[in-house]
Amino acid sequence: MVRTDLMQRLGMTSPVMQAPLGGGGDTPAMTAAVSNAGGMGFIGAAYMTPEAVGSASEAVRERTNGAFGINLFAPQRPAPEVDGQSALSVAAPFFTDLGLEAPTLPAVSDDPFDRLLPAALESGARLFSFTFGTLPEEAMRALKSRGMFIIGTATTVAEALALAASGVDAITAQGGEAGGHRGSFDTDGPGAVVGTMALVPQIVDAVKVPVIASGGIMDGRGIAAALMLGAQAVQMGTAFLTTAEGGVPEVQKQAILAAGDNDTRITRAFSGRPARGIANRFMQTVDAGGEGAILPFPLQNQLTRPMRTAAGKAGDASCLSLWAGQGTRMSRRLGTAELMAELDRETDAALKRASTLLD
Numbered sequence: 150m151v152r153t154d155l156m157q158r159l160g161m162t163s164p165v166m167q168a169p170l171g172g173g174g175d176t177p178a179m180t181a182a183v184s185n186a187g188g189m190g191f192i193g194a195a196y197m198t199p200e201a202v203g204s205a206s207e208a209v210r211e212r213t214n215g216a217f218g219i220n221l222f223a224p225q226r227p228a229p230e231v232d233g234q235s236a237l238s239v240a241a242p243f244f245t246d247l248g249l250e251a252p253t254l255p256a257v258s259d260d261p262f263d264r265l266l267p268a269a270l271e272s273g274a275r276l277f278s279f280t281f282g283t284l285p286e287e288a289m290r291a292l293k294s295r296g297m298f299i300i301g302t303a304t305t306v307a308e309a310l311a312l313a314a315s316g317v318d319a320i321t322a323q324g325g326e327a328g329g330h331r332g333s334f335d336t337d338g339p340g341a342v343v344g345t346m347a348l349v350p351q352i353v354d355a356v357k358v359p360v361i362a363s364g365g366i367m368d369g370r371g372i373a374a375a376l377m378l379g380a381q382a383v384q385m386g387t388a389f390l391t392t393a394e395g396g397v398p399e400v401q402k403q404a405i406l407a408a409g410d411n412d413t414r415i416t417r418a419f420s421g422r423p424a425r426g427i428a429n430r431f432m433q434t435v436d437a438g439g440e441g442a443i444l445p446f447p448l449q450n451q452l453t454r455p456m457r458t459a460a461g462k463a464g465d466a467s468c469l470s471l472w473a474g475q476g477t478r479m480s481r482r483l484g485t486a487e488l489m490a491e492l493d494r495e496t497d498a499a500l501k502r503a504s505t506l507l508d
């Protein structure tokens with residue numbers, strides 16, 4: 150059985166943290182099953198209302214007495230004013246194909262962090278994780294006074310150093326293989342895409358807090374390798390999406406199970422921030438649309454939401470955000486509890502195999 154200092158501190162018997170899968174990928178049944186298996190389940194709450202955070206966390210607490218985590222996006226700069234006409238016209242034919250009315254320019258709304266933080270503090274979650282930056286000092290203080298264990302997300306050593314200086318308890322090192330949004334602090338440029346194999350040991354060397362490896366880890370071989378790189382736990386997202394408890398539409402599960410190793414791309418087409426998903430017609434069309442075809446985050450996310458919802462219901466993979474990491478060929482259709490048991494078995498086997506390599 151694997152044991153690390155971080156696992157002991159958090160009472161975990163498995164090194165597996167289920168990644169927060171905001172937008173409906175995680176479900177209370179999944180989160181609780183991971184925590185019940187000795188890992189750490191998370192609620193991806195960034196797109197929820199405060200009321201939904203309350204009911205999701207209650208549903209998790211009904212299913213487990215174990216610790217679990219909750220995740221939000223760090224507060225973002227307000228989206229700049231944009232004309233938006235080219236983004237609307239590139240997206241419009243996809244709306245028409247789905248029988249939807251033509252898209253309209255979304256209104257700029259307040260950042261939801263300040264509304265959601267109180268709900269996260271009241272959720273009963275023992276851990277709080279976040280992505281897209283550092284947290285304001287006030288939020289750090291509020292989380293600490295609740296005794297919550299705070300985890301930030303870094304895609305580079307510089308981001309990890311900024312998080313460590315802000316007082317986080319641990320850092321998730323998100324490698325370029327990872328599915329879903331890149332945690333990069335600054336998205337004005339192309340964003341960092343350092344692979345997990347290179348990123349984890351460089352962050353481990355740079356900071357004193359424990360590091361959690363994330364990105365492309367799908368089975369016990371990946372978990373064992375991450376531990377060898379100095380990580381004290383792993384965070385896995387794509388591997389949980391295809392479980393019975395996974396909340397994504399069936400068509401997305403099928404796309405992940407069928408995808409090859411080179412079928413994903415990083416795109417801003419769906420939300421305005423770089424994220425990795427399986428390439429499809431919407432992604433390719435919008436990415437080829439040139440300057441102005443994509444609104445800044447979160448406006449593009451709001452723009453594409455009705456299309457994504459309708460596509461999920463219609464089982465149309467061509468314009469759904471098929472978030473997935475590069476490890477798709479290793480994905481499996483299992484129950485969450487079964488997957489957790491397999492992962493622990495495989496990790497033990499991989500570590501035993503590793504010890505036989507020594508002469």
Ligand SMILES: Cc1cc2nc3c(=O)[nH]c(=O)nc-3n(C[C@H](O)[C@H](O)[C@H](O)COP(=O)(O)O)c2cc1C
Binds near residue numbers: 193194329386475
């Ligand atoms: C569908 C999906 C939704 C995600 N939502 C979030 C989120 O809300 N917050 C977050 O910090 N990370 C989110 N991530 C990123 C994961 O935390 C993690 O970095 C990633 O899944 C790891 O790579 P893997 O998918 O190859 O395991 C999401 C990933 C996916 C695939």
